Amino acid sequence: MHPEERRAKIETYLQAAEFASLEELAQHVGASVSTVRRDVAELEEGKSIRRTHGGARILQPKTDEFVFNVRDTHHVPEKESIGEACAALIEPGQNVIIDSGTTCFHVAKHLGEKVAQVITNSLPVAHLFSGSNRHEVHVSGGVIYPRLGTLVGPDAVATFSRMHADVAILSGSGIAEDGIYNSHALIVDIQRAMIAGAAKVIFCIDGTKFERRSTFFLCDFAKVDVVVTDSGAPAALVATLRARGINVVLAAVAPRHPTA
Amino acid sequence: MHPEERRAKIETYLQAAEFASLEELAQHVGASVSTVRRDVAELEEGKSIRRTHGGARILQPKTDEFVFNVRDTHHVPEKESIGEACAALIEPGQNVIIDSGTTCFHVAKHLGEKVAQVITNSLPVAHLFSGSNRHEVHVSGGVIYPRLGTLVGPDAVATFSRMHADVAILSGSGIAEDGIYNSHALIVDIQRAMIAGAAKVIFCIDGTKFERRSTFFLCDFAKVDVVVTDSGAPAALVATLRARGINVVLAAVAPRHPTA
């Protein structure tokens, strides 16, 4: 195993585990603790990980869209406006599928009592409605993806395959002229089932994700009815989408007080 | 477990529990109280939590996003001791089914890293483990029962009918000499599926529920292996249960200060 390869392996491992001891990493890559220690020190230079006593931790979990870190304040005003704009598209009484991810969570916050029935695989969304007597919240089965608060796996896919909704509200981590991308294989499967089970499909994707492709191709635009984004989205791609008959909603980003 | 990881875990735990004693945290992360005390002091520097006498509390009660309110006020010391005593019965590495309800939530709090796989229909329990990379948490599908944060309905029953676990940890709202009772019809169905799918069945029922019958009869004692209760349970019924071969564990109720 070459150093480069080993380091890549360490980084990948940390992406998944967030924390790992040197011993654990040594075992994983089949090298001595000394070597791993050096690798970790090297990787720290590249700012991707941070050394800690006894191990290392990942610095920025690469997949920022789906990390439901309570402290995550990335593009909050944009997501907030998108949430508001998207919620405005929902007709009262519709039943909706809500995807996981922070952007969709913001949509859920603005739905209020418009919707009576919600289907979701997102624990934060589930919790949001859990205290309400006015909503029937159907939670998919599945295994919790650590840190994301998202239910994944065959049970989650099966749930959505069995269900139908008027609207599905989804998000992605990249959108380009060929379609929409996401960074988690497990979530892509679920999203496809959501799309298949919904009469209308709305994607909420903030402007920074335009012209970006992530690891996994999710879908082309054949089944996409609406894309809600913010005014920061590049005009060219917006025009392309509209030319294909997609209703693109540009939410105005209201200046906001910094989140205290 | 390494310092950085442990601190992250403490923080996550506090996000869910809002307040926790040092003892509880120590149990959760598998370290001594001294170490946790130091961690908590360190975390306090980072302004994320605040130390209090006897424990620590999360500083920003996390607006609304990710916190399940588990602030049950009834018989907290009893449930706490029951939780501790019940957790002590679990062998490391077992996979467990955890019922909803506050008593079972207290058991979950004390399980720490003993268990690797958890199956539950309780959103608070799910959330408790959701930040951990060491636990695989399987959440049943279902509809949220308002106020309880419990998933109910056919999907929930189906999930447990399909699954098997070494231990099932359940609770009830009444126990008498003929069996165990619960007050929610929908939950009874699920509990029966849990019992059917577990090799060992443990009921955690505080002493005030003894000699009481609720609306729905759940089960007799044929499938019940252990009953964990507190020292306030009436001796007569305890003796009856023991005579039937049930292992009755009486948790000592440690006097506790009210959580300030």
Next chain:
DNA sequence: GGACACCTTGCAATATCTTCCAGGATCTTC
């Protein structure tokens, strides 16, 4: 005011980190 639990401080044991060195693999140069 007394009893109790909790916190602080100091200390020994343990684990980890740093630094250094020798053996081996790989690369460079001829």
Next chain:
DNA sequence: GAAGATCCTGGAAGATATTGCAAGGTGTCC
């Protein structure tokens, strides 16, 4: 293809950090 240089790897010794425990002080509750 061979010889030398360079780098990488794994381990060892001393330095440092962390951990758990105990003694004494402090705050809290009744």
